[in-house]
Amino acid sequence: MKTDILAFGVHPDDVELGCSGTIIAAVAEGKKVAIVDLTQGELGTRGTIETRKTEAAAAAAIMGVAARENLQMADGFFQINEENIRKVIVSIRKYRPEIILCNALEDRHPDHGRSSKLVEEAAFLSGLRKIATTLDGVEQEAWRPKYVFHYIQDRYLKPDFVVDISAHMEQKIRAVQAYTTQFFSAQAAENEDTEPQTYISTPDFIHTVTGRALLLGKRIGVKYAEGYISKKMLGISSFDAFVQETT
Structure with missing residues (x-):
């Protein structure tokens, strides 16, 4: 399956929080967009592997992505090693994206920064034809995406560029709230939620998601935006790239 964008998240819900507006x-x-989750989020305080799988599928449907899969690495304990790099290479060669979106370079959760380095290494190595990988018994061709962009998560990192998601913010929030075991929702409240409260399960947390989008949107004169960091220099062929139509 040839895709335009392949989004990686180390935990199911990372993509929704970090870059779902851009995906939508x-x-x-x-x-065409696909999502690959590295782990099943099995160490999360709330919910189970089974509920996260159901929630991830519901969020994928809301975003309208073409495919979503899980590489089932060890939540909290996965390493940047040959086995895991090869798993990511297989996914990159399977979906052949022009652009990869992945976790923040460093963040409150140590998995985020570690996974960003893992994906970044795999994205480069995926372009080396002498690294052999197979999928369903068929040898894969080498593929290297043109760009790897890191979305911003819990900690504020100054973005290199931001994407206007004003028209899609409501849909982004619906994708986030598809994770009913992880985030506050009216449904959870009605069901007398008895699981432990966490940093992300309080009613106030979702306001921080909206607040971050408002902050980044203000920087470019729109209502909502998502920010990205790129290690690769970005270039334009004309100043027309900066000109927006006005009404």
Whole structure:
């Protein structure tokens, strides 16, 4: 399956929180997007592997992505080693994206920064034809995406660029709230939620998601935006790239 964008998240819900507005906007433009979760989020205080799987599928449907899969690495304990790098390479060669979106370079959760390095290494090595990988018994061709962009998560990191998601913010929040075991929702409240409260399960947390999008949107004169960091220099062929139509 050839995709335009392949989004990686180390935990199911990372993609929704970090870059789902961008994904929804891309899908609305007719682009093909796939998601790969590295772990099943099995160490999360709330919910189970089974509930996270169901929630991830519901969120994928809300975002309109073409595919979503889970590599089942060890939550909290996965390492940047040959086995895991090869798993990511297989996914990259399977989906052949032009752009990869992945976790923050460093963050409150140590998995985030570690996974970003893992994906970044795999994205480069995926382009080396002498690294052999197979999928369903068929040898894969080498593939290297043009860009790897890191979305911003819990900690504020100054973005290199931001994406206007104003038209898709409501849909982004619905994708996040598909994780009913992880985040506050009216449904959880009605069901007399008895699981332990966490940093992300309080009613106030979702306001921080909206607040971050408002902050980044303000920087470019729109209502909501998502921010990205790129280690690769970004270039333009004309100043027309900066010109927006006004009404």
